[in-house]
Amino acid sequence: xxxxxxxxxxxxxxxxxxxxxxxxxxxxxxxxxxxxxxxxxxxxxxxxxxxxxxxxxxxxxxxxxxxxxxxxxxxxxxxxxxxxxxxxxxxxxxxxxxxxxxxxxxxxxxx
Numbered sequence: 001x002x003x004x005x006x007x008x009x010x011x012x013x014x015x016x017x018x019x020x021x022x023x024x025x026x027x028x029x030x031x032x033x034x035x036x037x038x039x040x041x042x043x044x045x046x047x048x049x050x051x052x053x054x055x056x057x058x059x060x061x062x063x064x065x066x067x068x069x070x071x072x073x074x075x076x077x078x079x080x081x082x083x084x085x086x087x088x089x090x091x092x093x094x095x096x097x098x099x100x101x102x103x104x105x106x107x108x109x110x111x
Contacts, residue, residue: 004046005056009063017084019054022106026057027067027077034093035076041096042078045103052107080106 007015007025016023026042028035039057046055060067060075070079070086078099080088090102 002043002046003050003055004043005054007056007058007063009066012058012063012066015054015056016081019081022053023081024049024053024055024103024106025079025081026055027060027070027072027075027079028057029060029075031061032075038076038078038093038099041099045100049103049107053103055103078102082106 005015016025024042024045026035026038028038042055042057049055058066060072072079074091076091076093078090079086080103088102088106090099093099
């Protein structure tokens, strides 16, 4: 069972902005090749860091206003939210190790 959440326009405020712990949002699109390469890494991170961060995906085609609000110009974009604020982002898919390091940096900082 995966701990990966699926964020929507309706759930974003509650599940991301009001979360007690850091939240990793994978802004993605179903048609995006690099997003498809990122997906298994994000699923694994959701399980590996379940106790420290919430990890979820947001389809930019289904929530364009959120993508625009957070200035997501390219997908995939991993965004870290803490205390309701966007604090860091990673654009593109630099490979599994770099993605893990990016998330781990925030998971360890809040541990």
